[in-house]
Amino acid sequence: MAEEAPPHDPYSLLVRTIRTSIRDAVSSAYDVDEPVEVPVDPEPPVEDADVATPVALSLAKEVGEEPRRVAETILEESDLDEVVLVDEARVEGPGYINIRLNRPQYAALVLRSVFYYGEEYGSLDLGMGRPAILEHTSANPNGPLHIGHGRNAIIGDILARCMVFTNYDVEVQYYVNDMGKQIAMLAWKYIKEGRPEVPEGRKPDEFFGELYAEAAREIEEDPELEEVVERFLRSYERYLLEEESRAERIAEAFQTVVEECLRGHIETLERLRVAHDRFVYESEFVEDAVEIVEKLVEMGAAEERDDGAVVLDLEDYGIDKELVLTRSDGTTLYTTRDIAYHLWKLGRAAFVIDVLGADHKLAVQQLKAALDLLDADPDRVDVIFYEFIHLPEGSMSTRKGRYVTLDEFLDEAKRRALEKMREAGVAEDLDEEEREEIAENVAIGAVRFAIARVSPNKPIEFDWDEALDFRRGGPFIQYAYARARSILRRADEDVQRFDAAHLDDDHSFELVFRMSMFPRQVAQCVRKRRPDILAEYAYELARAFHTFYEEVPVLHAEDEEVRKARLKLVEAFTIVMENVMNLLGVPALERM
RNA sequence: GGGCCGGCAGCUCAGUCUGGACAGAGCGCGGGCCUUCGGAGCCCGUGGUCCCGGGUUCAAAUCCCGGCCGGCCCA
Numbered sequence: 001m002a003e004e005a006p007p008h009d010p011y012s013l014l015v016r017t018i019r020t021s022i023r024d025a026v027s028s029a030y031d032v033d034e035p036v037e038v039p040v041d042p043e044p045p046v047e048d049a050d051v052a053t054p055v056a057l058s059l060a061k062e063v064g065e066e067p068r069r070v071a072e073t074i075l076e077e078s079d080l081d082e083v084v085l086v087d088e089a090r091v092e093g094p095g096y097i098n099i100r101l102n103r104p105q106y107a108a109l110v111l112r113s114v115f116y117y118g119e120e121y122g123s124l125d126l127g128m129g130r131p132a133i134l135e136h137t138s139a140n141p142n143g144p145l146h147i148g149h150g151r152n153a154i155i156g157d158i159l160a161r162c163m164v165f166t167n168y169d170v171e172v173q174y175y176v177n178d179m180g181k182q183i184a185m186l187a188w189k190y191i192k193e194g195r196p197e198v199p200e201g202r203k204p205d206e207f208f209g210e211l212y213a214e215a216a217r218e219i220e221e222d223p224e225l226e227e228v229v230e231r232f233l234r235s236y237e238r239y240l241l242e243e244e245s246r247a248e249r250i251a252e253a254f255q256t257v258v259e260e261c262l263r264g265h266i267e268t269l270e271r272l273r274v275a276h277d278r279f280v281y282e283s284e285f286v287e288d289a290v291e292i293v294e295k296l297v298e299m300g301a302a303e304e305r306d307d308g309a310v311v312l313d314l315e316d317y318g319i320d321k322e323l324v325l326t327r328s329d330g331t332t333l334y335t336t337r338d339i340a341y342h343l344w345k346l347g348r349a350a351f352v353i354d355v356l357g358a359d360h361k362l363a364v365q366q367l368k369a370a371l372d373l374l375d376a377d378p379d380r381v382d383v384i385f386y387e388f389i390h391l392p393e394g395s396m397s398t399r400k401g402r403y404v405t406l407d408e409f410l411d412e413a414k415r416r417a418l419e420k421m422r423e424a425g426v427a428e429d430l431d432e433e434e435r436e437e438i439a440e441n442v443a444i445g446a447v448r449f450a451i452a453r454v455s456p457n458k459p460i461e462f463d464w465d466e467a468l469d470f471r472r473g474g475p476f477i478q479y480a481y482a483r484a485r486s487i488l489r490r491a492d493e494d495v496q497r498f499d500a501a502h503l504d505d506d507h508s509f510e511l512v513f514r515m516s517m518f519p520r521q522v523a524q525c526v527r528k529r530r531p532d533i534l535a536e537y538a539y540e541l542a543r544a545f546h547t548f549y550e551e552v553p554v555l556h557a558e559d560e561e562v563r564k565a566r567l568k569l570v571e572a573f574t575i576v577m578e579n580v581m582n583l584l585g586v587p588a589l590e591r592m
Numbered sequence: 593g594g595g596c597c598g599g600c601a602g603c604u605c606a607g608u609c610u611g612g613a614c615a616g617a618g619c620g621c622g623g624g625c626c627u628u629c630g631g632a633g634c635c636c637g638u639g640g641u642c643c644c645g646g647g648u649u650c651a652a653a654u655c656c657c658g659g660c661c662g663g664c665c666c667a
Contacts, residue, residue: 037610045613054612061650067612093613094651320594321666361596362665387597388664395663420632442632454605457597459663465619466604470632472618479632487629528609536606539617550625550634570629592632 006112008124009519014051014085014106015040018099022055025078030063042517049098050513056095067095085109103509104501110516111500114572122518122579126526127168133345134160136355137269137276138175141261142182143209145268146403147451147462148357148389148396154451154585155386156355157274158531161583166526171349174276175341178258179240179283180334182212182398184233187253188225189215195253198260205264206405208257213401230329237331240286268406273444273585280341288340289332292374293325301373317369321362335363339370342381346371351380353529358385358457384529386456392463404462406447413443413468420470427591438592445474445586452584453535472539474586480542480549481581482592484574487554488567489590495564495571502565507548511569514544515576522583531584538580545573 007013019038026036036059044052056071063070071091080089080099087102114121136156139149156172163170177183189211190196196211198204219225236254239247262279269275293310296302302312308328314321325336345352356364360383368378388395396403417439421427427435450467454460470476503512521537524530554570557563581588 039610039612041612043616045616052613057612057651067650096613357664358597359664365595385597390663417632424630424632426630426632458605459598461604463604469604469619472604473632475632476618479630483630483633490629532606536617543617546633547635549629550631553628555629591630 006109006116008113008117008121010106010110010113011042011516011520013109014101014516017083017085018051018053018080021078021080021083022053022074022097025074025076025080026055026059029073029077030059032059032062042513044096044098046092046098048100049092050101050509052096052098054096056091056097060095071095071097103504103512104499106516107503107509107512108500110512111568111572114515114575118575119579119582121575122522123165123167124519124523126166126523127163129167129169130351131169131171131349132163132351132353133171133173133349134163134353134355135173135175135345136160137265137274138177139265140177140180140182140398141205141208141258141265142186142212143261143398144203144205144403144405144407145265146396146398146405147409148403150272150406150409150447151386151389151451151456151460152355152357153269153272153274154448155384155456155531157272158448158452158534158584159353159355159384159526159529161585162522162526162531162534165583166522172275172277173345174279176258176262176279176281177334178254178281179233179236179286181229181233183254183258184229184236185215185219186212186257187236187250188229188232189218190257191249191253195256203264203267203407204260205262205268206407208261208264209398210401213399216399234329234331236283237286240283241290271410271444272406272448273587282334282337282341285337285340285344286332288344289336292340292343293332293336296325296370296373299373312366312370312373314366314369317365317372319362319365319369321366323366323370335366335370338363338367339374342367342371343374343376346376346380351382354381354383356383356385358387361385382529384456387459389460389462392461409447409467410440410443412464413446414439416468416470417442417446417475421592438589441587441589442470442475442478442592445478445581446470447474448585449474449477449535449538452531453539455530455532475592476546477538477542477577477581477586478589478592480545481574481577481588482590483549484545484570484577485590487570488574491555491567493567495567498564498568499561500565500568502562503569505552507544507551508566508569511544511548511573514541515572518576518580525583534580534583538577538584538586541573541577541580545577 018040022038023035026032036055038053038055041052056074057067060067060070068091075089075091080086085102085106086099088100090098092098134156137149137153139145160170160172186208198207232250235247235250239251296312302310302325304310309324310326312323312325314323323335324333326332364383368381371378427438446468450473503509521534525534554566557566578588
């Protein structure tokens with residue numbers, strides 16, 4: 001007889017079992033119209049209970065009885081005692097039902113799931129293969145990526161990894177803003193400086209970032225230059241629409257600075273292990289944008305102002321601010337092209353996700369309103385906003401040349417990792433190159449985790465020491481994994497049969513329980529679009545392991561059977577941890 | 593002036609959507625743990641008017657109203 005496949009999500013199975021049992025008890029004991037909500041708390045603040053539910057408290061009022069009395073009745077009526085995963089259920093406090101799990105049973109179930117699904121453990125089928133386009137990073141190619149862009153990239157990248165893992169057909173796009181005013185400023189400066197080559201050994205985006213900041217300063221000092229820059233922009237747009245050969249020189253300048261900066265961005269993103277499937281250029285949508293404006297005018301939704309600008313009135317959507325679609329000189333605006341881009345995306349995927357800074361909130365409202373007018377479904381566009389990262393001296397600004405680049409952040413993290421390795425005397429047997437590689441991977445983990453762990457709608461005050469506090473960051477997680485791997489290396493044996501009943505001590509079971517929460521946490525991360533949930537989970541899982549490691553001997557276990565069970569637990573932990581780390585993009589290291 | 597987001601321990605944050613037990617972590621500070629698997633670790637302790645004021649509720653950090661402070665966007 002073939003063994004039945006274990007559950008993908010053991011914790012949810014447990015919760016469902018408890019819920020069903022309690023619901024049945026409630027409906028047989030009380031006269032309630034609808035099945036009751038049964039909230040389950042995985043971390044009750046009491047000794048000797050693994051999960052709890054306050055269901056009797058809310059039910060008490062409805063049925064007009066004392067909460068404790070209700071809880072007692074539920075327990076009497078329910079078959080919780082017979083549930084194989086439950087050891088004991090009792091009423092405590094004001095009327096909580098506290099449940100102690102049958103630890104051997106639950107541990108066996110969880111480990112079976114982990115080993116059965118392996119690197120697929122945690123991958124629930126949330127997406128059912130639906131195609132989605134996820135756009136993130138999309139920084140202006142007028143300077144290097146700074147840590148603010150990093151927040152965008154990392155939120156987007158983790159979400160992309162989680163969505164692929166949960167069976168969405170994801171295409172990750174980078175929207176290259178290759179024709180805004182900033183690019184025009186840079187193109188102007190580039191020509192003015194005689195089209196300089198990027199000096200040997202310099203990152204192109206950093207080089208052009210400095211040029212851009214200089215351009216910004218010059219233009220600020222001499223407002224007449226504004227007109228020149230605007231002429232550049234007009235020329236380029238006309239070039240794109242009509243292939244006007246006179247503008248060829250200008251077009252070439254735009255394209256050169258964009259390509260060079262983008263090259264630098266990609267280099268940085270690769271280092272950070274952030275990948276895009278496709279780069280889409282804003283300039284590709286100029287024609288579509290013009291057509292959209294015509295259509296909106298035809299529909300009577302947009303109209304030409306006295307100065308020749310075409311504007312869209314969005315008061316029906318509760319937006320007081322009218323949206324300018326074309327300037328008085330006839331050129332389109334960023335948002336106009338963005339409408340075209342989104343229509344294109346919506347035509348290619350079931351839904352679209354954008355990761356954007358909180359400063360785009362109004363623009364997105366306008367975009368969605370415009371999409372609605374054009375008969376596209378704005379609800380298929382889901383935007384994740386993140387708040388800014390501030391430096392002690394103020395908000396970051398490419399224009400002012402005030403920023404901490406992602407490369408600087410990584411370099412500093414790496415420097416600290418190497419220092420720590422020297423201090424601790426680890427990996428001394430390895431050569432310089434191997435040590436460097438380890439430090440680089442620790443740096444990647446530290447940087448990604450530092451940014452990922454804060455919820456997107458929280459503003460961040462950047463502080464080096466805090467961001468690179470290895471004690472509560474990526475390295476903490478990597479270290480847990482390395483410790484586990486170290487045990488497995490030393491044991492050097494492949495345990496086949498073991499008895500999970502030996503894992504019922506508090507620390508082992510806490511680890512088992514945490515591992516069982518993984519599929520649930522991935523799902524939460526995807527549904528709520530909150531990578532920080534997964535980062536927090538990784539931290540808790542690592543903490544559970546560190547405690548286990550300190551408190552529970554594995555190789556020196558008191559008994560051969562216990563040793564086998566614990567070895568399997570450690571192995572299972574490495575599987576789950578590796579899965580989490582893959583989703584977070586935090587490198588899993590054998591040694592560090 | 594309007595809109596959105598944040599405000600919780602000295603500091604950095606989770607918990608708020610879906611209201612429930614003494615509000616949780618990390619850092620800091622004080623104390624302990626290497627003759628057993630890697631001390632980037634673990635354990636114990638310390639520390640809180642959950643911004644303020646009202647309201648709803650048996651029960652509010654959580655929901656509602658008003659205000660204050662900070663960030664962002666718009667005029």
